[in-house]
Amino acid sequence: MACRAPAAAGSARRAENRGMLLGFVGVAMFSLTLPFTRMAVADLDPVFVALGRALVAAVLGALWLLWQRAPLPKRDDIKPLAWVAGGCILGFPLLTSIALRHVPASHGAVLIGILPLATAAISALRGNDKPSPGFWLAACTGSAIVIGYALRQSGGHFALADLMLLAAVLCAAAGYAEGGKLSQTMGGEATICWALLLAVPVLLPLLYWYTFTHSTGTATAGGPAWIGFAYVSAISMFIGFFFWYRGLALGGIARVGQVQLLQPVLTLFGAAALLGEPLRLSNLLFAGAVIAVVAVGRRMRVARPAAPPAAEERDPHAEMYAPESFAGQVK
Secondary structure: OOOHHHHHHHHHHHHHHHHHHHHHHHHHHHOOHHHHHHHHHOOOOHHHHHHHHHHHHHHHHHHHHHHHOOOOOOHHHHHHHHHHHHHHHHHHHHHHHHHOOOOOHHHHHHHHOOHHHHHHHHHHHOOOOEEOHHHHHHHHHHHHHHHHHHHHHOOOOOOHHHHHHHHHHHHHHHHHHHHHHHHHHHOHHHHHHHHHHHHHHHHHHHHHHHHHHOOOOOOOOOHHHHHHHHHHHHHHHHHHHHHHHHHHHHHOHHHHHHHHHHHHHHHHHHHHHHHOOOOOHHHHHHHHHHHHHHHHHHOOOEEOOOOOOOHHHHOOOHHHHOHHHHOOOOO
């Protein structure tokens, strides 16, 4: 019995490390969402971008489910899938697409930086995790840095676009918390794929109506706009969630969610590389502060309920996310 406790602790630590790695891969993919969205909405209508990217991802999700011959979700899974669909597939893309017509991607990045705290808070309210006071202190410190930076950039006040971005954060946080919990039993891939399909009855008529009643810019959009649309459709709305939800399921929603504090940093560099937005010294100082907070939060205790024992066994792609599978990619 004495040997089982260290073995169980070691297994939990390995699962957490895998979750952190997978979460980081997902965050790295998500970090380019705002620059590529900004690129897309330069020529394309933001509502078309938000609805169209989700519909393209839904087609990819349907193909994946058919390829895997995935079972239908259970009745109890429909409600959390609806939260994922409403938050991550409808709310977040729509609000960010409209907001990025009015603010730079680098500005949006810092506001999105409060997302880890929002995710941890919703997860705790839902009873998924029980973070320690030290964890909350680190999370609140990181979020305060992000909000302070945003206020400094915008002259000390929030504009309408800022409020839309904050609303987008709440939508995504709800979707992340519900999707991360559901991924423990359904698997990250099936979770996002079924959520996408669940949104199709809303997406399809809305997109059809909007395309024929508004000028969406599809006829005159240039190559960069379509590249941006392709990225947010295939990567931000589909492949990125494979890694993200699997990471949340393995490492815990509250703890792995803090990896997303790095997203504004990566987005700032992505906006500089893709859009030519200036990368100032203040951005670099902000990046260092956020990384320090992530390192502190990583060491704080987070109590987690026991994961369903069959969750790992039911995931047909668990080996795909094993640390050794990244050995040749992460140097």
